[in-house]
Amino acid sequence: MTKNRKSRRAFLKGAAAGSVAVSTVVAAPALAAGKIRWKMVTTWPKNFPGVGIAAQRIADRIGALSDGRLTVKLFAAGEFVPAFEVFDAVRDGTAECGHDAPYYWIAKNRSVPFFCTVPGGLTPQEHNAWIHYGGGQELWDEMYAEFGLRAWLAGNAGTQMIGWFRKPITSVDDLAGLKIRMAGLHAEVFNRLGATSVNMAGGEIMPALQSGLIDAAEWGGPWMDLAFGFYKVAKYCYGPGVHEPGAAQSLVVNLKAYEALPADLKEIVRVAAEVETVRLLGEFTVMNALARQTLVNEHGVIMEPLPESLLKRWFEVSEDVVGETAAEGDLNWRIYDNWTKFRQSVIDFGPFSEFGYMKARLL
Amino acid sequence: MTKNRKSRRAFLKGAAAGSVAVSTVVAAPALAAGKIRWKMVTTWPKNFPGVGIAAQRIADRIGALSDGRLTVKLFAAGEFVPAFEVFDAVRDGTAECGHDAPYYWIAKNRSVPFFCTVPGGLTPQEHNAWIHYGGGQELWDEMYAEFGLRAWLAGNAGTQMIGWFRKPITSVDDLAGLKIRMAGLHAEVFNRLGATSVNMAGGEIMPALQSGLIDAAEWGGPWMDLAFGFYKVAKYCYGPGVHEPGAAQSLVVNLKAYEALPADLKEIVRVAAEVETVRLLGEFTVMNALARQTLVNEHGVIMEPLPESLLKRWFEVSEDVVGETAAEGDLNWRIYDNWTKFRQSVIDFGPFSEFGYMKARLL
Numbered sequence: 001m002t003k004n005r006k007s008r009r010a011f012l013k014g015a016a017a018g019s020v021a022v023s024t025v026v027a028a029p030a031l032a033a034g035k036i037r038w039k040m041v042t043t044w045p046k047n048f049p050g051v052g053i054a055a056q057r058i059a060d061r062i063g064a065l066s067d068g069r070l071t072v073k074l075f076a077a078g079e080f081v082p083a084f085e086v087f088d089a090v091r092d093g094t095a096e097c098g099h100d101a102p103y104y105w106i107a108k109n110r111s112v113p114f115f116c117t118v119p120g121g122l123t124p125q126e127h128n129a130w131i132h133y134g135g136g137q138e139l140w141d142e143m144y145a146e147f148g149l150r151a152w153l154a155g156n157a158g159t160q161m162i163g164w165f166r167k168p169i170t171s172v173d174d175l176a177g178l179k180i181r182m183a184g185l186h187a188e189v190f191n192r193l194g195a196t197s198v199n200m201a202g203g204e205i206m207p208a209l210q211s212g213l214i215d216a217a218e219w220g221g222p223w224m225d226l227a228f229g230f231y232k233v234a235k236y237c238y239g240p241g242v243h244e245p246g247a248a249q250s251l252v253v254n255l256k257a258y259e260a261l262p263a264d265l266k267e268i269v270r271v272a273a274e275v276e277t278v279r280l281l282g283e284f285t286v287m288n289a290l291a292r293q294t295l296v297n298e299h300g301v302i303m304e305p306l307p308e309s310l311l312k313r314w315f316e317v318s319e320d321v322v323g324e325t326a327a328e329g330d331l332n333w334r335i336y337d338n339w340t341k342f343r344q345s346v347i348d349f350g351p352f353s354e355f356g357y358m359k360a361r362l363l
Numbered sequence: 364m365t366k367n368r369k370s371r372r373a374f375l376k377g378a379a380a381g382s383v384a385v386s387t388v389v390a391a392p393a394l395a396a397g398k399i400r401w402k403m404v405t406t407w408p409k410n411f412p413g414v415g416i417a418a419q420r421i422a423d424r425i426g427a428l429s430d431g432r433l434t435v436k437l438f439a440a441g442e443f444v445p446a447f448e449v450f451d452a453v454r455d456g457t458a459e460c461g462h463d464a465p466y467y468w469i470a471k472n473r474s475v476p477f478f479c480t481v482p483g484g485l486t487p488q489e490h491n492a493w494i495h496y497g498g499g500q501e502l503w504d505e506m507y508a509e510f511g512l513r514a515w516l517a518g519n520a521g522t523q524m525i526g527w528f529r530k531p532i533t534s535v536d537d538l539a540g541l542k543i544r545m546a547g548l549h550a551e552v553f554n555r556l557g558a559t560s561v562n563m564a565g566g567e568i569m570p571a572l573q574s575g576l577i578d579a580a581e582w583g584g585p586w587m588d589l590a591f592g593f594y595k596v597a598k599y600c601y602g603p604g605v606h607e608p609g610a611a612q613s614l615v616v617n618l619k620a621y622e623a624l625p626a627d628l629k630e631i632v633r634v635a636a637e638v639e640t641v642r643l644l645g646e647f648t649v650m651n652a653l654a655r656q657t658l659v660n661e662h663g664v665i666m667e668p669l670p671e672s673l674l675k676r677w678f679e680v681s682e683d684v685v686g687e688t689a690a691e692g693d694l695n696w697r698i699y700d701n702w703t704k705f706r707q708s709v710i711d712f713g714p715f716s717e718f719g720y721m722k723a724r725l726l
Binding site: 064246272275283286292350353 | 424427430483486487495497585603605608609625631637640641642648651653655656666671674705708710712713714719720723724725
């Protein structure tokens with residue numbers, strides 16, 4: 001339970017080490033003695049707890065597993081390309097790889113959130129299962145091949161919180177006219193319920209909340225939201241995040257750069273990403289539980305579930321929005337069809353699985 | 364959803380490839396041109412779906428990540444040492460590593476189940492979190508160092524089923540006199556409720572059930588239990604498995620053999636094991652949901668929860684049994700104390716986490 005303090009130290013140390021690394025790499029030759037150097041662009045603030053540190057761990061892990069034959073230099077959002085240009089930068093080879101939340105690229109394909117998180121969708125355990133053994137990865141490969149890309153799961157932030165609000169939400173009417181930071185398919189769900197969604201990268205949210213540009217904001221759950229300090233301007237935090245039941249991160253690679261690697265380095269890149277799925281989810285599981293205590297006990301945050309009537313209406317709209325993706329094309333239909341059947345199978349098994357157990361544990 | 368068939372093909376192919384590998388390795392020199400060969404002994408039947416295949420994947424992954432500089436030859440239970448001698452075989456260097464369920468070694472230390480699964484304990488997501496970021500790994504390292512060993516998480520079979528019974532269980536009285544296959548701390552829980560627990564390796568269970576040596580059996584959940592065919596002799600399957608909410612496997616290594624590896628191979632061994640935590644849990648999540656359909660629809664299995672009154676009594680006894688481990692010694696107390704606090708923190712956060720979401724999803 002001392003990990004909270006440890007992580008804060010690591011954050012500060014990491015920030016310092018990051019600055020040093022920039023000058024070192026710039027001064028070094030681009031390619032030395034059979035060694036390969038990659039750039040990793042990310043959608044996250046520099047050394048940010050959770051997703052930012054996870055990206056750095058993946059970069060470091062690739063170097064360690066390959067004994068330095070492949071080293072990866074990480075660039076935070078805006079250091080090399082802006083947060084929301086990561087996909088295009090990896091696509092055109094400006095960087096060999098990127099660490100992101102796939103649903104940021106919804107404009108590229110409306111079904112890309114299925115590889116990240118979908119309103120009313122899968123928990124992290126279910127999502128990992130669908131991607132690795134339910135047919136998800138094959139569908140993802142098919143979609144990304146059109147862009148000359150491939151991606152693998154590379155982290156999961158767990159079930160999110162709906163977000164932070166200045167005023168209490170007591171019914172669906174309270175959403176009317178709210179300007180709210182949301183990404184992915186659920187931005188549309190909130191729009192249909194009367195709010196106005198706007199997406200922005202993590203680092204832009206706090207200034208937007210402070211200036212009144214937005215009234216409410218969703219980001220990354222108690223731990224990461226505590227780091228940004230949202231509680232300073234918005235005291236109401238609602239959850240669980242039915243809009244993002246298991247927010248996955250991905251490592252996206254330029255397919256040509258990846259195919260040029262020898263077989264062992266290919267495996268190293270893939271495995272270094274994939275192991276972060278269990279690592280980061282574990283870190284969130286520990287840290288969110290601690291952050292809730294800090295937010296509620298030290299900062300007076302009101303953390304509550306949304307009213308059941310609002311949630312029911314929310315699920316109705318969300319089912320429409322998710323279902324409409326199937327009409328976009330053949331691949332979109334196959335993604336929706338495969339995913340929906342898988343989702344139903346795990347819900348049917350729910351009484352005997354982790355869910356049934358967690359209910360029994362409270363008897 | 365075609366993975367079921369694929370996995371069966373892989374199982375058959377794996378079995379054939381396994382046989383070929385044996386003769387090849389025996390004929391090859393023990394150590395060639397700077398290459399290192401390790402033996403992995405396991406507690407599982409040869410190429411058994413789930414845990415057996417997972418062990419093989421770890422062995423193969425180490426070879427692929429290291430480009431063959433470290434290759435690992437897998438031995439199923441009984442091929443090199445019997446299932447329940449894996450711990451001692453790795454301890455004395457007979458094999459460099461093993462794949463197991465740590466709670467099999469409860470005779471070595473009564474608290475070892477905390478690194479595997481504990482009655483009334485943690486889900487897989489919570490367990491991974493506690494081991495990796497809650498202090499669990501450090502306590503595990505301390506315990507295993509006394510034996511010259513180290514271990515990492517290397518798979519998780521998810522929430523188990525209570526098991527298979529010939530006759531229905533309608534109250535706690537029905538457990539009286541039942542001879543039941545159980546391992547870990549929960550064997551004692553069942554004993555205190557009137558049953559007689561006996562542990563045996565997976566491959567021995569079906570013959571024991573058939574011969575009437577045991578009346579009931581717990582093993583690995585719907586998918587692996589289907590493979591063993593328990594439904595042929597016992598029609599009642601109860602769940603969820605409150606006794607094993609997230610059964611973890613581990614890769615255990617001989618510390619001297621591990622310390623002799625160069626830094627990159629050390630990282631490769633650790634990461635190759637750890638990634639199986641997300642892989643195998645995903646496979647179980649997909650396959651258990653499918654296996655339930657097969658068991659219930661094709662084989663007429665009665666799959667039900669245990670009566671609530673029995674579960675309540677079960678949790679009371681289980682809390683005693685788990686709590687008593689703390690009295691065994693200083694390390695045992697620290698494990699219990701750390702684990703109990705962590706468990707409470709994630710239960711407190713439950714309404715906002717995956718659990719709260721899964722409840723809301725059914726609204």
